[in-house]
Amino acid sequence: MIKNAFHKFADSTKAQIIFFAAYVLITAFGLFLLSDSVIAFLVLLLSILILYYLKLNVRIKWALGLLIIAVLVPFAASQGSSYQSFMDVGTLVLIYVAMALGLNIVVGFAGLLDLGFIAFFAVGAYTYGIFGSTQANKFMPFGHFPVPGDAFWLFIPIGAIIAAVFGILLGIPVLRVRGDYLAIVTLGFGEIIRIVFNNMDHPINITNGSMGIPSIEPPSFFGIPIGQPSQFYYIALVIFMLAIYVATRLEHSKLGRAWKAVRDNEIAAQASGIPLVKTKLAAFAIGASFSGMMGSVFAAKQMYIDASSFTYLESTIVLVMVILGGMGSIPGVILGAAVVIILNNQVLTSLSTWLTQLSASGVVSVPDALSPAKMQRFIFGILLVVFALYRTKGLIPYKNKKVDAAHLKAEAAVKTSQYEEHPEAEGTH
Amino acid sequence: MNILEVKNLTKKFGGLMATRDVSMNVEKNSITAVIGPNGAGKTTFFNMITAVYRPTSGDILLNGKSLVGLKPHQVCHFGISRTFQNIRLFNEQTVIENVLVGMHQRLKGHWIGTLLHFPEVTREEEAAKVEAYKILQYVGLEEFVNESAGNLPYGAQRRLEIGRAIAAKPKILLLDEPAAGMNPKETRQLTDLIHDMRHRLDVTIILIEHDMKLVMKISDYLYVLDHGELIAEGKPDEIRNNQRVIEAYLGKEATQRG
Ligand SMILES: Nc1ncnc2c1ncn2[C@@H]1O[C@H](COP(=O)(O)OP(=O)(O)O)[C@@H](O)[C@H]1O
Ligand SMILES: [Mg+2]
Numbered sequence: 286m287i288k289n290a291f292h293k294f295a296d297s298t299k300a301q302i303i304f305f306a307a308y309v310l311i312t313a314f315g316l317f318l319l320s321d322s323v324i325a326f327l328v329l330l331l332s333i334l335i336l337y338y339l340k341l342n343v344r345i346k347w348a349l350g351l352l353i354i355a356v357l358v359p360f361a362a363s364q365g366s367s368y369q370s371f372m373d374v375g376t377l378v379l380i381y382v383a384m385a386l387g388l389n390i391v392v393g394f395a396g397l398l399d400l401g402f403i404a405f406f407a408v409g410a411y412t413y414g415i416f417g418s419t420q421a422n423k424f425m426p427f428g429h430f431p432v433p434g435d436a437f438w439l440f441i442p443i444g445a446i447i448a449a450v451f452g453i454l455l456g457i458p459v460l461r462v463r464g465d466y467l468a469i470v471t472l473g474f475g476e477i478i479r480i481v482f483n484n485m486d487h488p489i490n491i492t493n494g495s496m497g498i499p500s501i502e503p504p505s506f507f508g509i510p511i512g513q514p515s516q517f518y519y520i521a522l523v524i525f526m527l528a529i530y531v532a533t534r535l536e537h538s539k540l541g542r543a544w545k546a547v548r549d550n551e552i553a554a555q556a557s558g559i560p561l562v563k564t565k566l567a568a569f570a571i572g573a574s575f576s577g578m579m580g581s582v583f584a585a586k587q588m589y590i591d592a593s594s595f596t597y598l599e600s601t602i603v604l605v606m607v608i609l610g611g612m613g614s615i616p617g618v619i620l621g622a623a624v625v626i627i628l629n630n631q632v633l634t635s636l637s638t639w640l641t642q643l644s645a646s647g648v649v650s651v652p653d654a655l656s657p658a659k660m661q662r663f664i665f666g667i668l669l670v671v672f673a674l675y676r677t678k679g680l681i682p683y684k685n686k687k688v689d690a691a692h693l694k695a696e697a698a699v700k701t702s703q704y705e706e707h708p709e710a711e712g713t714h
Numbered sequence: 715m716n717i718l719e720v721k722n723l724t725k726k727f728g729g730l731m732a733t734r735d736v737s738m739n740v741e742k743n744s745i746t747a748v749i750g751p752n753g754a755g756k757t758t759f760f761n762m763i764t765a766v767y768r769p770t771s772g773d774i775l776l777n778g779k780s781l782v783g784l785k786p787h788q789v790c791h792f793g794i795s796r797t798f799q800n801i802r803l804f805n806e807q808t809v810i811e812n813v814l815v816g817m818h819q820r821l822k823g824h825w826i827g828t829l830l831h832f833p834e835v836t837r838e839e840e841a842a843k844v845e846a847y848k849i850l851q852y853v854g855l856e857e858f859v860n861e862s863a864g865n866l867p868y869g870a871q872r873r874l875e876i877g878r879a880i881a882a883k884p885k886i887l888l889l890d891e892p893a894a895g896m897n898p899k900e901t902r903q904l905t906d907l908i909h910d911m912r913h914r915l916d917v918t919i920i921l922i923e924h925d926m927k928l929v930m931k932i933s934d935y936l937y938v939l940d941h942g943e944l945i946a947e948g949k950p951d952e953i954r955n956n957q958r959v960i961e962a963y964l965g966k967e968a969t970q971r972g
Contacts, residue, residue, distance in 0.1 A: 530829075531829060534828055534829050535825060535828065535829070538823075538825055538828040538839070539814075539818065539821050539823055539825070539828070539839075540825040540828070542807070542811055542814055542815050542818070543815065543818060545804060545806065545807055545811075546804045546807070546815045546818075548806075549803075549804035549805055549806050549807065550802045550803070550804055550805075552766060552786075552798075552802060553798065553802035553803070553804065553878075554804075554815070555785070555786035555787045555790075556764055556766075556786055556787075556789075556790060556795070556796055556798075556802075557787075557790060557795075557815050557816050557818055557819075557878060557879075557882065558787050558790035558791055558816075558818045558819035558882055559787055559815070559818050559819075560785070560787045561785075561787070567825070683806075685806075685807065685808045685811070685860070685862060686808075687808070687860040688808075688810055688843060688847075688859060688860060690847075690856070690859045690860065693843055693844055693847040693859070694847065694856070696844040696847075697844050697847045697848045697851065700844055700848075702845060702848055703914060703915060704848045704849055704851065704852035704914070
């Protein structure tokens with residue numbers, strides 16, 4: 286009975302749209318009224334996941350999703366004092382999703398375990414940090430820095446390119462090793478980049494060492510300065526869209542197939558004519574470029590960077606997003622990144638605040654050391670173990686794309702080629 | 715005309731001579747078999763031709779040009795494709811994707827063209843899918859188009875390896891024990907397929923095979939390896955009656971049967 290009703294629902298586009306519109310409107314209105322409620326915010330965000338599972342035309346889904354993320358969420362959240370903090374978390378989610386999509390190309394598609402991925406984010410961040418502040422004056426013989434805020438936009442592609450170059454620089458020596466060794470070498474690379482950035486204040490002061498780079502110029506758009514999280518949200522949103530576009534387009538292209546072939550069987554991939562080094566380097570470079578772009582945004586948003594933002598823990602967090610979401614699965618990775626960031630920055634902190642309040646009023650007594658915000662690593666550790674045991678393929682496992690066999694059959698029938706149906710093979714099964 | 719000439723090919727693994735001084739001349743459009751007991755060095759021989767291993771000494775000439783020192787993918791570009799004794803498919807990808815990977819070097823589209831929606835890249839992809847489907851029809855796997863390669867039954871996996879290999883439009887096709895694990899019916903179909911490929915695809919075939927009935931039926935010429943050394947070569951009838959071969963290989967099998 287219930288199953289029947291569900292099937293009817295799944296078959297009816299109209300019913301789904303009505304249900305979805307009702308859900309979105311109610312939750313958006315809820316957030317609008319309960320303006321500071323984290324739960325209302327999360328329930329509204331959940332609509333994106335519901336949208337993913339509805340059986341609607343893909344284009345319609347994209348349009349609806351974009352509408353929710355770009356218009357409805359910022360608007361509904363705009364009422365309370367938490368507006369900027371919601372948008373800040375939103376921006377962080379978008380930044381990390383783009384990074385996780387980049388790492389997914391390296392780990393999920395090409396099967397190259399990279400434990401130092403945050404290095405490329407650092408490279409992007411330092412690129413804008415150095416030239417977007419007075420720091421560059423300390424070693425550049427010419428030019429006057431910081432560059433004007435309007436030049437920030439140029440640093441998005443520049444961040445992408447420089448990160449890609451670093452990706453290739455990492456790749457060339459690293460691709461001689463495989464599997465566990467690769468993981469160890471990339472881990473080392475990530476640490477080296479961080480340590481170098483932390484120490485490049487002498488003999489020439491390039492990164493200002495452990496003092497970090499302060500007073501990074503906020504971007505401006507035709508002279509209008511951009512400083513609020515609600516504004517960075519839109520910058521991150523555009524890059525996030527670009528990252529999704531690139532990842533989905535490449536996934537089923539010649540290059541995407543080559544990545545997966547190398548992942549599944551290196552020897553057979555080479556025997557099929559795939560150049561190993563070039564294919565792996567492409568994965569490193571393209572994956573890194575996503576991080577590089579977001580690195581620039583991060584530097585501009587924080588207005589201050591130092592090497593402590595790019596520790597090994599950050600690399601692990603991005604990897605957790607990919608594994609939790611589902612290796613190789615683009616929707617999975619997006620969900621994984623969103624879950625991790627929201628858990629980290631909203632749920633755990635809210636829980637901590639709430640517990641502190643309870644302790645203060647004497648209802649319960651929770652030692653400070655057990656505050657949920659401090660148990661981040663512990664909770665991620667548990668999550669990873671649970672997933673490794675019970676859900677190895679992640680929240681939304683990777684699904685192969687199916688071709689339209691009937692269409693291909695019809696096309697194959699009209700197109701003559703050297704392959705005719707093999708007389709004996711016909712009707713074998 | 716010889717399409718492939720192998721000269722004094724030797725491969726040492728430490729102290730072990732996997733092949734020693736093996737020379738071969740393979741005529742264009744022929745079906746040539748390489749036989750010999752397990753451990754004779756047959757797969758090692760294929761691995762040297764396809765640059766998985768670099769020969770310790772000797773030379774491999776394709777149409778007079780040396781292949782030694784090339785990378786495996788370059789050997790494929792030069793026109794040599796292969797299958798593997800221990801099946802090596804891209805298990806997580808679909809059957810048709812496996813064939814599309816086989817077409818890799820023939821597809822010209824660059825990934826930047828994919829991103830920018832260049833119409834010629836889109837058209838090439840569409841045409842590639844149709845051709846891949848035709849290849850699947852040809853090797854009898856069209857019912858499995860969207861199946862993950864790793865889920866196929868054994869015989870079908872072997873045929874998919876052949877489909878992937880011919881997708882590169884090779885001049886020479888190397889088959890390493892293609893009938894291993896197949897039932898008699900599948901073996902018969904395979905025999906027909908090999909015959910048919912030679913003419914229809916204008917390809918030279920070199921195969922390693924233990925099924926003597928199959929080998930004797932389809933080969934034009936045979937080479938027999940034992941302990942890394944070439945102990946005999948000739949037409950099927952000559953090999954059948956060669957005393958050394960009977961001792962080293964057929965004889966052993968005959969005694970096992972008797
Ligand atoms: N990579 C390798 N390292 C060491 N020894 C090898 C390697 N590959 C093959 N061999 C050895 O070379 C010999 C020939 O093996 P192989 O070519 O696989 O024989 P065949 O295919 O004729 O059964 C065997 O003794 C095998 O153990
Ligand atoms: Mg072998």
